[in-house]
Amino acid sequence: MYNAKAVIFGILIFVGLCASPFWASFIGRDYKSTDIVLPKNEKNCIEDADFMRSQHMRLLNEWRDEALRNENRVYTALDGKKWVISLQNTCLKCHNSYEDFCQKCHVANSVYPYCWTCHIIPKGGK
Amino acid sequence: MFPSLLLVLLIGVAAWAGTVAGGAVLFGVVLPYAAFAVFFAGMVWRMFYWAKSPVPFCIPTTGGQERSLPFIKQNAVDCPSSTGGVVVRMMLEVLLFRSLFRNTQAEVCSSRAGGVRSTYYSSKWLWVFALVFHYCFLLIFIRHFRFFVEPVPACVTFAESLDGIMQIGAPRLFLTGGCILVALCFLLGRRLFNERLRYISLFNDYFPLWLLIGIVGTGICLRYFDKCEIALVKIFVMGLTQFSPAPAAGINTLFFVHITLVSTLLLYFPFSKLTHMVGVFFSPTRNMPNNSRMARHINPWNPPKQYFTYAEYEDTYRDAMAEAGLPLDKQPDKAAE
Numbered sequence: 001m002y003n004a005k006a007v008i009f010g011i012l013i014f015v016g017l018c019a020s021p022f023w024a025s026f027i028g029r030d031y032k033s034t035d036i037v038l039p040k041n042e043k044n045c046i047e048d049a050d051f052m053r054s055q056h057m058r059l060l061n062e063w064r065d066e067a068l069r070n071e072n073r074v075y076t077a078l079d080g081k082k083w084v085i086s087l088q089n090t091c092l093k094c095h096n097s098y099e100d101f102c103q104k105c106h107v108a109n110s111v112y113p114y115c116w117t118c119h120i121i122p123k124g125g126k
Numbered sequence: 127m128f129p130s131l132l133l134v135l136l137i138g139v140a141a142w143a144g145t146v147a148g149g150a151v152l153f154g155v156v157l158p159y160a161a162f163a164v165f166f167a168g169m170v171w172r173m174f175y176w177a178k179s180p181v182p183f184c185i186p187t188t189g190g191q192e193r194s195l196p197f198i199k200q201n202a203v204d205c206p207s208s209t210g211g212v213v214v215r216m217m218l219e220v221l222l223f224r225s226l227f228r229n230t231q232a233e234v235c236s237s238r239a240g241g242v243r244s245t246y247y248s249s250k251w252l253w254v255f256a257l258v259f260h261y262c263f264l265l266i267f268i269r270h271f272r273f274f275v276e277p278v279p280a281c282v283t284f285a286e287s288l289d290g291i292m293q294i295g296a297p298r299l300f301l302t303g304g305c306i307l308v309a310l311c312f313l314l315g316r317r318l319f320n321e322r323l324r325y326i327s328l329f330n331d332y333f334p335l336w337l338l339i340g341i342v343g344t345g346i347c348l349r350y351f352d353k354c355e356i357a358l359v360k361i362f363v364m365g366l367t368q369f370s371p372a373p374a375a376g377i378n379t380l381f382f383v384h385i386t387l388v389s390t391l392l393l394y395f396p397f398s399k400l401t402h403m404v405g406v407f408f409s410p411t412r413n414m415p416n417n418s419r420m421a422r423h424i425n426p427w428n429p430p431k432q433y434f435t436y437a438e439y440e441d442t443y444r445d446a447m448a449e450a451g452l453p454l455d456k457q458p459d460k461a462a463e
Contacts, residue, residue: 002426007177010407011170018166021274025367031276032372034357054353054378057296105357110278110286113296 031108037100046077046090057113060087087119097124127318130332134340134387141386142379150374153382158366161389168396169404176408180426184418186212187411189228193420207417216412223260226253252316259309262302265289266345269300273356273363295350303346310339330398337391344384354378 001007016023045052046059066072067085075083084090095101098121106112141153190201206212218224231249234242268285272278290298314335317327348354358376365372374382395401407413440447440455448458 001174001177002180003177007173010404011173014169014173014404015166018169021271022367024271024275025364028276030368031360031364033361053355053357058353061296108276108278109356109360110272110283111297111356112283112287113298114293 034104034108036104037097039094039096042094045094046075046083047079051078060091060115063087087115092119092122096122098122100124127327127332130329131336133333134336137386137390138340138344138383141383145379145382150377150382151371153386154362154374154377155366155371157389158385158392161392165392165395169401172396172401173404173408176405181410181414182425182427184414184416184423185410186414186416187225188416189225192416205416207415207420209415212413212415216407219412220406223253223257226256229253251312255309255312258305259313262306262309265302266306269302273360274367276360276364297349300349303342303349307339307342307346310335310342314339334391334394334398334400337387337394341384341387341391344380344387348378348380348384352378352380354381 047055052059063075063085066075073085075085077083145153186206188205190204191198192205193200193207200207202211203215203218206215215224227250229249229252230246232244232246234244237243265285268282269289271282272286275282286300289300289302292299292301314332317323317331317335354377359381362372362374362377391400395403437455444454444456444458447454
């Protein structure tokens with residue numbers, strides 16, 4: 001082998017970089033569940049749980065546009081139930097704690113929407 | 127072009143159908159591990175193979191004045207004469223693609239005097255889009271570490287905030303996703319619409335492009351359109367990276383298509399032109415200093431030389447030479463002592 005020192009140094013760097021997803025995941029904590037705390041007094045959200053999990057950001061975006069730009073404060077869910085379009089009064093009525101709900105997924109997955117530049121962060125019973 | 131597109135589509139459809147049929151473990155766990163092992167072993171094998179190959183001549187490519195007399199200014203970057211210069215040139219090549227910056231386009235056009243003539247002009251688009259593609263890819267790779275590490279490192283969050291700096295929509299639009307798609311379309315379009323390039327383009331030119339378009343396409347789809355619950359994805363992916371696979375229930379099928387296409391890329395990588403990732407460091411035209419007038423480059427496969435020095439010659443034939451009256455370094459009576 002020629003230039004053995006440089007080549008082995010290079011191979012070590014390559015191995016370190018390519019294996020980074022593996023060793024990086026061992027540096028931090030485990031992430032086995034979201035530990036989300038669901039509201040106790042309400043069983044059903046605006047839409048079903050699968051829809052809310054994957055589409056809530058789209059729903060919230062539409063709600064903002066409807067409420068603030070089209071002055072429409074009524075949302076008809078897929079099951080026909082009517083809801084008042086309001087983050088503060090509809091969503092946060094049940095999901096009343098940022099720390100127990102939003103943060104559980106959002107911080108772990110590094111998703112930082114700009115909800116709280118206008119709205120007040122819900123602090124639960126405190 | 128069409129066979130490669132068809133193959134990528136086929137892989138995608140197979141992954142989709144297989145996952146729907148209950149093969150999530152096969153496409154989400156077994157295949158990524160196998161692909162990573164092949165990628166890893168393949169690339170290391172490649173590097174050892176290249177490192178073992180002898181370089182018979184000193185053949186650096188040069189693009190400027192070589193080191194000469196003291197009053198002639200050397201172009202230290204384009205014609206390095208020392209290891210340090212080679213390192214600088216290599217870094218600039220890897221980070222800025224300087225050799226691609228010199229890309230020229232040849233065209234035949236009619237001359238004013240009548241008849242045709244060929245013209246060469248600087249063509250920077252390939253350089254621009256190659257640079258855009260590679261840096262977007264790097265940023266996308268870094269961004270994906272939010273699925274590998276808990277808690278997410280600040281540098282990853284910073285990369286994301288830069289990427290989504292326009293704050294368009296929810297989830298926020300990542301600029302790299304769009305830019306890499308545009309760059310890939312340019313790299314593909316270049317091969318399709320330039321007839322000379324199209325003539326020399328082969329399956330292994332189109333396949334990586336379609337594969338990358340597939341990967342980027344499914345990734346964009348998962349983020350903006352078909353949606354995937356990323357908390358579950360993170361649990362699943364961290365199960366993979368910590369070697370204790372988590373159940374795949376509840377994850378969108380498209381996610382497994384994305385994973386399968388990435389695995390295909392990893393499988394394909396060591397056996398394709400994509401090895402230029404490490405190959406650039408092993409290119410004799412780029413990793414040798416242009417010092418052929420200062421240091422002699424010995425061809426490593428030269429057979430060992432049989433030397434017969436004059437002293438040995440005289441030792442062998444001293445008596446005969448003395449008899450013939452030839453001048454000697456040592457006379458026979460002195461040599462015997």
